[in-house]
């Protein structure tokens with residue numbers, strides 16, 4: 310039986326007005342997330358991950374941005390919603406966790422008040438019930454001594470604890486979809502692992518769908534069931550995490566995986582780096598494979614003029630045909 314789709318994004322395009330030019334940042338992006346599924350979007354800085362995630366929440370300035378395509382949450386269109394209904398959706402149906410929890414929590418209010426305000430706003434909950442929900446959510450987020458934490462200001466808590474509180478605050482509204490935009494990047498490795506375990510337990514206990522935005526394939530391998538690889542505003546490869554990690558086909562995915570620091574890296578071992586950088590929005594080519602300039606040794610006829618996503622096996626999609634002719638060049642290692 311096919312799992313029920315929680316989120317369905319179809320042909321999403323996001324462009325920004327810069328003076329009199331419309332610059333495209335996200336092109337024709339389509340994907341879905343089922344209830345209780347963890348999907349990761351991975352790519353280098355500037356590949357369009359955050360712009361995609363922000364579009365789901367209507368976070369872009371509508372005067373400076375053109376957004377088109379379809380975004381449906383449980384079959385209901387989000388994109389065509391009015392600004393006020395988007396605001397209601399934000400936080401209640403779709404929660405977001407950012408990298409920098411210190412800035413997300415309000416420094417002048419005790420944690421308890423932040424829960425009360427959030428729950429009052431979305432559910433008109435009274436103080437007593439809100440406090441109960443806050444304590445339950447903190448417990449779910451693995452926060453010990455919830456009474457002390459509720460009575461604290463954010464600066465009185467460690468970075469890892471603040472991130473847990475932020476997650477507890479987000480899940481206190483029981484959103485159906487949780488977006489984590491680099492939720493572990495600012496944390497040290499041990500805490501990173503704990504936060505990823507926490508996201509996994511939220512997904513299994515509350516059946517929350519999770520969209521994880523990350524540049525780190527280690528995070529993807531740890532937690533996601535499916536992965537979407539983005540480059541220069543486009544999806545270049547997607548599929549089950551095990552398939553993408555064990556059988557990456559697009560040269561960009563292969564490069565990303567090869568440039569990871571392996572757990573047992575020897576000190577004098579060479580680490581692969583991808584030469585060049587993601588094109589800026591003003592440099593984005595009109596046609597051709599967007600990754601071609603970074604693999605100049607691959608023959609030009611191995612690329613498609615208008616690269617499409619091809620399904621190479623069940624659920625495994627790869628853009629362009631260049632992967633068929635791609636071989637790593639040893640001289641690009643440093």
Ligand SMILES: Nc1ncnc2c1ncn2[C@@H]1O[C@H](COP(=O)(O)OP(=O)(O)OP(=O)(O)O)[C@@H](O)[C@H]1O
Pocket residue numbers: 325334352353354355356357358359360361524588589590
């Ligand atoms: N509000 C904006 N106005 C103009 N350009 C923008 C805006 N927001 C993002 N961009 C551009 O869109 C492109 C994609 O940015 P995005 O933030 O989605 O990248 P990312 O993959 O999330 O990388 P990072 O991890 O660095 O945030 C970049 O070229 C960025 O400069």
